[in-house]
Amino acid sequence: MSIHIVFVQPEIPSNTGNIARTCAATDSVLHLVRPMGFTLDDKYLKRAGLDYWPYVKLEVHDSLEDFLEEYKGRRMWLATTKGKQLYTDVSYEDGDMILFGRETAGLPRDFIESHMDRAVRIPMSEDTRLRSFNLANSANVILFEALRQLGFPGLE
Numbered sequence: 001m002s003i004h005i006v007f008v009q010p011e012i013p014s015n016t017g018n019i020a021r022t023c024a025a026t027d028s029v030l031h032l033v034r035p036m037g038f039t040l041d042d043k044y045l046k047r048a049g050l051d052y053w054p055y056v057k058l059e060v061h062d063s064l065e066d067f068l069e070e071y072k073g074r075r076m077w078l079a080t081t082k083g084k085q086l087y088t089d090v091s092y093e094d095g096d097m098i099l100f101g102r103e104t105a106g107l108p109r110d111f112i113e114s115h116m117d118r119a120v121r122i123p124m125s126e127d128t129r130l131r132s133f134n135l136a137n138s139a140n141v142i143l144f145e146a147l148r149q150l151g152f153p154g155l156e
Helices: 013-026 043-055 064-070 109-114 135-149
Strands: 004-008 029-033 057-061 076-079 097-100 119-121
Touching: 004 013, 004 064, 004 135, 013 029, 013 043, 013 057, 013 135, 029 064, 057 064, 076 135, 097 135
Parallel strands: 004 029, 004 097, 029 057, 076 097, 076 119
Antiparallel strands: none
């Protein structure tokens, strides 16, 4: 197994390309949930992922509902600025799925509210002008904490 990174309705191709490269290099699985703000043949997506695309374990899902149905029963963490617990305060397990929402809106509010016990956040300034971190950077931060807790399995 491995850690699964799930981008729900990503809008910016370079963010997805960047995390695809990380997923390839860490043997993590990348899930993309439609609708997306780009196509999988987008030149910016391909450029950000460089020549790592053949090594990406990629799954594409037609909707959040389809994804949730397919992976019902799996442990999932919701990365959101609305989370009450820090991403470092939870214990990750092999096979965990970490969900991230759209760059402009995050995960659906009702989805977060119904799973608040699984919502985690990265601490940041209390300056109300700042909304969140970059999506790919956030995914990297939380992914590497999960991998660190697991002892960086299969990585040198």
